[in-house]
Amino acid sequence: MTLxxxxxxxxxxxxxxxxxxxxxxxxxxAHVLAEVGAFAGHKPKAIVGQDSxxxxxxxxxxxxxxxxxxxxxxxxxxxxxxxxxxxxxAADGAxxxxxxxxxxxxxxxxxxxxFARGGGKLDDSLEAAIEAHLGEPWDRPIGANVGRIIIDxxxxxxxxxxxLSSVKTKxxxxxxxxxxxxxxxxxxxxxxxxxxxAEVIAISNTPNGLNINEKCGSTHLENIKAKVIAEKADIGxxxxxxxxxxxxxxxxxxxxxxxxxxxxxxxxxxxxxxLTSKTxxxxxxxxxxxxxxxxxxxxxxxxxxxxxxxxLEKMIAENYTLGGEQSGHIIMRDFANxxxxxxxxxxxxQELATSKKSLKxxxxxxxxxxxxxxxxAGVDKAKVSSNSAIAAGVTAAEVKLGSSGRVLxxxxxxxxxxxxxxxxxSASDAHELATSLAALVKSELSL
Numbered sequence: 189m190t191l192x193x194x195x196x197x198x199x200x201x202x203x204x205x206x207x208x209x210x211x212x213x214x215x216x217x218a219h220v221l222a223e224v225g226a227f228a229g230h231k232p233k234a235i236v237g238q239d240s241x242x243x244x245x246x247x248x249x250x251x252x253x254x255x256x257x258x259x260x261x262x263x264x265x266x267x268x269x270x271x272x273x274x275x276x277x278a279a280d281g282a283x284x285x286x287x288x289x290x291x292x293x294x295x296x297x298x299x300x301x302x303f304a305r306g307g308g309k310l311d312d313s314l315e316a317a318i319e320a321h322l323g324e325p326w327d328r329p330i331g332a333n334v335g336r337i338i339i340d341x342x343x344x345x346x347x348x349x350x351x352l353s354s355v356k357t358k359x360x361x362x363x364x365x366x367x368x369x370x371x372x373x374x375x376x377x378x379x380x381x382x383x384x385x386a387e388v389i390a391i392s393n394t395p396n397g398l399n400i401n402e403k404c405g406s407t408h409l410e411n412i413k414a415k416v417i418a419e420k421a422d423i424g425x426x427x428x429x430x431x432x433x434x435x436x437x438x439x440x441x442x443x444x445x446x447x448x449x450x451x452x453x454x455x456x457x458x459x460x461x462x463l464t465s466k467t468x469x470x471x472x473x474x475x476x477x478x479x480x481x482x483x484x485x486x487x488x489x490x491x492x493x494x495x496x497x498x499x500l501e502k503m504i505a506e507n508y509t510l511g512g513e514q515s516g517h518i519i520m521r522d523f524a525n526x527x528x529x530x531x532x533x534x535x536x537x538q539e540l541a542t543s544k545k546s547l548k549x550x551x552x553x554x555x556x557x558x559x560x561x562x563x564x565a566g567v568d569k570a571k572v573s574s575n576s577a578i579a580a581g582v583t584a585a586e587v588k589l590g591s592s593g594r595v596l597x598x599x600x601x602x603x604x605x606x607x608x609x610x611x612x613x614s615a616s617d618a619h620e621l622a623t624s625l626a627a628l629v630k631s632e633l634s635l
Contacts, residue, residue, distance in 0.1 A: 194601025196301030214254025369405025469511030
């Protein structure tokens, strides 16, 4: 069984993801990076952080213990967003970063994701090597060669400084509601927006270890929509548990997803001459309306498989500056090597300030094609690509849609699901075809 999904190792904490596994993963990661020369000539340094889950406390301790036992000096930064860990790894010249988080997943879940030197996620080959090294016998360092564990109390302030240095326009006069999902953004996100000049109202910003993502954050937008309207705010900003993504709400309570945010930022960069090769990177889930909107602005869209790691790989390979996902993972490579919800929100807010437009008006840049996504559970997701009946069903749906829509079936990289997505000009067509294909997948691949 493969441990690593599209975003690290995830599972139910203390059941699938145990302290013992966390120790072993940390040790294996240290050995693999040592083998590829990442620690050559110096004692290795790692940055370790976590979101606000109760299980993160013992998993973080286990990761720190494993790394230190393998001779790595560990800097514990506490509860911070995932992109903060990526930034600190790069800024501090660390050799490795580890984030303990299951992002938007429910509280009982947790996860471990690794960052390489420079702040990028480990590539697939290194993750496979870590799995292969799990539980292998090894020579343990002793004496002065063991790693030390240091509490880094300045990490959040240094991350805030980084965020604020990326924007040049004061946000004076903009009223923001921010939903922190009772997660990793609970302190730094509201503080960043306040320091940038906005009036900030924070909700779901009192994590207690058990309430992360509980009917709040980017996966539960009801509260922030109501709060934006009640407070007569200009915009709502909704983060997920580890704050590597963001969704927005306009002043009337309408959702503005990652495709809209990416379109707004791409248009701004294009006008300012900062969009490399006049290209933005999306994924196979990117809405057709986004692609058509970008084409109308003279911007090319190139796509990757779902997962911000694949977006980043394409951006690095082709030297693109902007990319992202409908889910709100937006990568702004001028400032970060990973999706950063707070960074993205600051630049979206800056566009409100400089354009003097409302978010509703800015979002008119694209018209969203109706898109229906159905998650099919209880199926053998490994067989979806080889099933002939499903392939025939997809072909028939594509013929019916012609050039006015799309069909996508894919196995989730983080959950035991197959995702069925249909996009069409007509919402009824999208729903009918998605429902039919989901039923076909269920009948063919049920466990």
